[in-house]
Amino acid sequence: MSREELVVQRARKAFQTGKTKPLELVTERKKEIADSLKKDLGKSERCTELFETLGCEGEIRLALQHLSDWAAPRPVEKTLMTLVDQAYVQPQPLGLVLIIGAWNYPWAVTLQPLVGAIAAGNAAIIKPSEVSSHSARAMEELLPLYLDTDLYPVVTGGVSETQELLRQRWDHVFYTGSSSVGRLVMEAAAAHLTPVTLELGGKSPCYIHSDCNIRVAEDHVGKFVNCGQTCISPDYVLCEPSVQSRLLEEVRECIKEFYTENPKGFEDYGRIINQRHFRRIMGLMEGSTVALGGDCDEADCYIGPTVLKDVSADSKVMKEEIFGPVLPIISVSGVDQAIQFISDREKPLVIYVFTEDKKIIQRMIADTSSGALLANDCLVHFTVSTLPFGGVGHSGMGCYKGKHTFDQLSHLRSCLIKSSSLESVNSLRYPPHTQRKINWLRLLLLKQIDLKKLRRFTMITALMGLTAFIVQVTGVHRQTDLDTSEGQVFRAVAKPPQPAAI
Amino acid sequence: IEKLPGLGRTPLLFFISMLAHSSMIQYDTSLLELTGLENEIKLAIDKLSVWAAPRAVERSILTLSDQVYVRPQPLGVVLIIGAWNYPWALTLGPLVGAIAAGNAAVVKPSELSECSSLLLRALLPRYLDKDLYPVVTGGVSETQELLRQRWDHVFYTGSSSVGRLVMEAAAAHLTPVTLELGGKSPCYIHSDCNIRVVARRITWGKFVNCGQTCIAPDYVLCEPSVQNQLIDCIRLTLLEFYGADPKSSPDYGRIINQRHFNRILSLMEGYVPVIGGQSDASQRYIAPTVLRDVPPQSRLMQEEIFGPVLPLVAVSDIDDAIRFINEREKPLALYVFCTDQKGIEKMLEETTSGGVLVNDVLMHYTLSSLPFGGVGHSGMGSYHGKHSFEQLSHMRSCLVRSLAMESVNLSRYPPQDRRRGRIRAYRGWGIGGEPLTQKWSD
Numbered sequence A: 001m002s003r004e005e006l007v008v009q010r011a012r013k014a015f016q017t018g019k020t021k022p023l024e025l026v027t028e029r030k031k032e033i034a035d036s037l038k039k040d041l042g043k044s045e046r047c048t049e050l051f052e053t054l055g056c057e058g059e060i061r062l063a064l065q066h067l068s069d070w071a072a073p074r075p076v077e078k079t080l081m082t083l084v085d086q087a088y089v090q091p092q093p094l095g096l097v098l099i100i101g102a103w104n105y106p107w108a109v110t111l112q113p114l115v116g117a118i119a120a121g122n123a124a125i126i127k128p129s130e131v132s133s134h135s136a137r138a139m140e141e142l143l144p145l146y147l148d149t150d151l152y153p154v155v156t157g158g159v160s161e162t163q164e165l166l167r168q169r170w171d172h173v174f175y176t177g178s179s180s181v182g183r184l185v186m187e188a189a190a191a192h193l194t195p196v197t198l199e200l201g202g203k204s205p206c207y208i209h210s211d212c213n214i215r216v217a218e219d220h221v222g223k224f225v226n227c228g229q230t231c232i233s234p235d236y237v238l239c240e241p242s243v244q245s246r247l248l249e250e251v252r253e254c255i256k257e258f259y260t261e262n263p264k265g266f267e268d269y270g271r272i273i274n275q276r277h278f279r280r281i282m283g284l285m286e287g288s289t290v291a292l293g294g295d296c297d298e299a300d301c302y303i304g305p306t307v308l309k310d311v312s313a314d315s316k317v318m319k320e321e322i323f324g325p326v327l328p329i330i331s332v333s334g335v336d337q338a339i340q341f342i343s344d345r346e347k348p349l350v351i352y353v354f355t356e357d358k359k360i361i362q363r364m365i366a367d368t369s370s371g372a373l374l375a376n377d378c379l380v381h382f383t384v385s386t387l388p389f390g391g392v393g394h395s396g397m398g399c400y401k402g403k404h405t406f407d408q409l410s411h412l413r414s415c416l417i418k419s420s421s422l423e424s425v426n427s428l429r430y431p432p433h434t435q436r437k438i439n440w441l442r443l444l445l446l447k448q449i450d451l452k453k454l455r456r457f458t459m460i461t462a463l464m465g466l467t468a469f470i471v472q473v474t475g476v477h478r479q480t481d482l483d484t485s486e487g488q489v490f491r492a493v494a495k496p497p498q499p500a501a502i
Numbered sequence B: 001i002e003k004l005p006g007l008g009r010t011p012l013l014f015f016i017s018m019l020a021h022s023s024m025i026q027y028d029t030s031l032l033e034l035t036g037l038e039n040e041i042k043l044a045i046d047k048l049s050v051w052a053a054p055r056a057v058e059r060s061i062l063t064l065s066d067q068v069y070v071r072p073q074p075l076g077v078v079l080i081i082g083a084w085n086y087p088w089a090l091t092l093g094p095l096v097g098a099i100a101a102g103n104a105a106v107v108k109p110s111e112l113s114e115c116s117s118l119l120l121r122a123l124l125p126r127y128l129d130k131d132l133y134p135v136v137t138g139g140v141s142e143t144q145e146l147l148r149q150r151w152d153h154v155f156y157t158g159s160s161s162v163g164r165l166v167m168e169a170a171a172a173h174l175t176p177v178t179l180e181l182g183g184k185s186p187c188y189i190h191s192d193c194n195i196r197v198v199a200r201r202i203t204w205g206k207f208v209n210c211g212q213t214c215i216a217p218d219y220v221l222c223e224p225s226v227q228n229q230l231i232d233c234i235r236l237t238l239l240e241f242y243g244a245d246p247k248s249s250p251d252y253g254r255i256i257n258q259r260h261f262n263r264i265l266s267l268m269e270g271y272v273p274v275i276g277g278q279s280d281a282s283q284r285y286i287a288p289t290v291l292r293d294v295p296p297q298s299r300l301m302q303e304e305i306f307g308p309v310l311p312l313v314a315v316s317d318i319d320d321a322i323r324f325i326n327e328r329e330k331p332l333a334l335y336v337f338c339t340d341q342k343g344i345e346k347m348l349e350e351t352t353s354g355g356v357l358v359n360d361v362l363m364h365y366t367l368s369s370l371p372f373g374g375v376g377h378s379g380m381g382s383y384h385g386k387h388s389f390e391q392l393s394h395m396r397s398c399l400v401r402s403l404a405m406e407s408v409n410l411s412r413y414p415p416q417d418r419r420r421g422r423i424r425a426y427r428g429w430g431i432g433g434e435p436l437t438q439k440w441s442d
Helices: A003-016 A030-041 A045-071 A108-119 A133-146 A159-167 A179-190 A214-220 A241-259 A275-284 A335-343 A358-367 A403-408 A423-429 A435-446 A451-481 A485-494 B004-021 B027-052 B089-100 B114-127 B140-148 B160-171 B195-211 B224-242 B258-267 B318-326 B341-350 B386-391 B406-412 B423-429
Strands: A086-093 A096-100 A123-127 A172-176 A196-199 A205-208 A236-239 A289-292 A306-309 A326-331 A350-354 A372-375 A410-417 B067-074 B077-081 B104-108 B153-157 B177-180 B186-189 B219-222 B289-291 B309-314 B333-337 B355-358 B393-400
Touching: A030 A133, A045 A108, A045 A403, A096 A108, A096 A159, A108 A123, A108 A172, A108 A403, A123 A159, A159 A179, A172 A179, A179 A196, A179 B160, A205 A335, A214 A241, A236 A241, A236 A335, A241 A289, A241 A306, A241 A326, A335 A358, A350 A358, A358 A372, A358 B393, A403 A410, A423 A435, A423 B195, A435 B027, B027 B089, B027 B386, B077 B089, B077 B140, B089 B104, B089 B153, B089 B386, B104 B140, B140 B160, B153 B160, B160 B177, B186 B195, B186 B318, B195 B224, B195 B309, B195 B333, B219 B224, B219 B318, B224 B309, B318 B341, B333 B341, B341 B355, B386 B393
Parallel strands: A096 A123, A096 A172, A172 A196, A205 A236, A205 A350, A236 A326, A306 A326, A350 A372, A372 B393, A410 B355, B077 B104, B077 B153, B153 B177, B186 B219, B186 B333, B219 B309, B289 B309, B333 B355
Antiparallel strands: A086 A410, A289 A306, B067 B393
16 A cells, blocks of 8 residues: 555544544744745745745634634525424535645645634645645644644655545545646546645736826735745736836836845845746746846846836747746737736636726626736735635636635535424325425425514514503503592593582 | 526526426426426526625725625536436526526536437527527537537536546536535434334335435435334335325336336345335336345445335444444435434434435425535535525625725835834734624625
8 A cells, every 4th residue: 555545544544533523723833934935935034924824823813713603503594394494504524635735835825725624624634845845844844743643644745646645535635736737636536526626826917007006006016926926926917008118117116125226135035946947937038028127047046026028918928827026018908908818818816907997997807707806906815814715717616715715625514404293294295296285385395484584574563562562551551540549539620510409 | 798697587487387387297297396496596586686796705904995895707608417317407407507697508408318308409499598508419429529628617417427527527627517416315214203204204205206316315224123114104105105006106207218227126136025026117117115124235235226116224223323324425315314302413413415304305405595415426516596606606706905005005015024014014914813894885
């Protein structure tokens, strides 16, 4: 039996013992995590905190606080037929989840799904990306110190180990990475009828309308965070030619302000993950005009913040997701052409639009499709854990963050609890059938009861009845008053004097 | 494309009503196929504006002044592959959801229910736009050719083995799938029940449509003492439902084709039925049949029966039953007959299944507020009512900010050192922070 098979078998046995039911979560070792990220991606400590660990902490805190709500039975609306029954949806663990992490945010995209897996009561096997090798090693060392090693083992390795893992049977596979590998993951999962969550990528367009304050807009274009190696980073910009020239100026200023005159020596500017990707990104720039940057150092895996201008739609850089610090600018005549351009291509993970004109934003929303849409900012929707984070089409399937991770990694089981009485109602459905029986049944089945409205109606009726009753009572009470001493005086005064007897 | 629901739904309702009131349709059909469909359509028409509206989500401190919501969107073109056992409900049910969500859809009814699929192909274009909702008939090779195309979603109802092939084909295009599959749905009867009532409910659920229902109680688990009583009550009930000769009852169905007829008969080989067992190949008729003391490892217990044969398997107690169920694939439905609250809770807590129904069978299918679907080998995804709409929509996250409020953003721009920002600002920004309970409309 292969190592992977053994690991899976142990985790499944551990899950079946019911050990996952109580929930305990990890506290992070920030220094070791930051060190590993520095070695992998040249991330500074503050960048690590901002973009990796803070998100994880947020997810854990959210799960701890809300778990009892998320895991509780969820009642549903009933029909006349089921009025006296209990009808609800009960979240249940799926069983064994495989989490395949990515190398660009190795801790965030590996641990955040793990939080949801644990919260939902599953066991999970964590397979960090081998490309971010230092982080993978750190995870392999640290996680067992905080989590049960049978229920949440870490399995490191390369392509063949991942393939071996995918041959096993899982109850869910959560994969973050490229669309091409996403296909292989889903194909492998199909053999076992295993559901999947695929967080993939694509080319996320960024449309900048002519009406907006370019200076401010540019500040928001989070292209160079993690050296462009973010699945939701704005891949390319669409704007009118007049905007392009203004944009170039502002980007130049911005880069100087954010990363100083010498980004290479600056702590908060990262590196490309490895030389293969370095060469890939440099190759993409062929045939396009470099307007800014373009400096590089292969030995250091450094590519300076680079902007390409007047890029054509069929250039090399527009053929695949860049995943690097290279920002192409493509000229369009206006929002119509921009929408056409976007709709001609695969659905991206996110669309960015910069404009103060609400109509333009609404048009972008209505006439395009993407995992998410963000107006007048970049990347931050990832931090709003109430928004489901995921793709559509080639950018992915399924979603996560906050409660969505819990729901994604649970089975939402329908439960209907009837009583064994009311058999006479049931006899409507038994053969021999008659039209009369069918008609009754249709009434009972087709009428949806809004319990809240019914309760409100019942309460109002009861209140009205009570009010009427009180009014009645006080009326009677006023009548009874006449029998007291005051009442007698009143009556004496009220009664007309009797004429004296003659 | 969002205008589609207005085009499609009312004609579809007329279509279904026409079928429902046709005197040619048997009662069973009206009850099981068309009533449910009418319900789905009425619900979609009533609630569509609510389902399709943007849904506000809780915001964090930094997104307080923003619009933060989830907006349902159509996926595009959906492939709906129907099944033969309830050819109308299982083909048109998903279609209602597809139309409501604003998609186009290609409808591929099952070739096994030949008459229904031909009728569907003839009638649907008279009520629905044939470019947006074409019907494609055909067999295995036509279905394979359809699956080679690129879809935005594939909705398949049928067997687990074909479900695998559907998902594999979808994987090539990264197409999400909904698979409504099957399995062996166990039915546990606790010794404290009123066996007479239990027998009626189970008999109805098992033999309706001649056992060819994905959520039919496949087999019964009960203690040996219960078995005897159960057999007697089922015998009485069968008499009540179908008379002394079920073959001549207008309410008792037939097996879909010769292949399935032979398959079910071969599953019964080697057993002496305590009830029924008769068959007639010329009519594809199999009498309502009950077998007792069926061994767990028998062939009968390996595959979904999908026929009017009810095996009774003896278990010693509720724990034994739970163990039995958990040793097998997760079923589409689990039925529990028990009056003891603790027993019910134990069963629910210690097993899993697509859905679970206590003290009755099949009826959870009729409550459209409950998501209907499987887990594990019994399927993935769910539908009915609002769930169909959501399954066939893309829930797109939208965050609309203003270019003002620039000062608050400063903290996240590099250089990320203490001069420019503080951790407190980040927390206020919402990362690592609790979303506030502020709704968009506030």
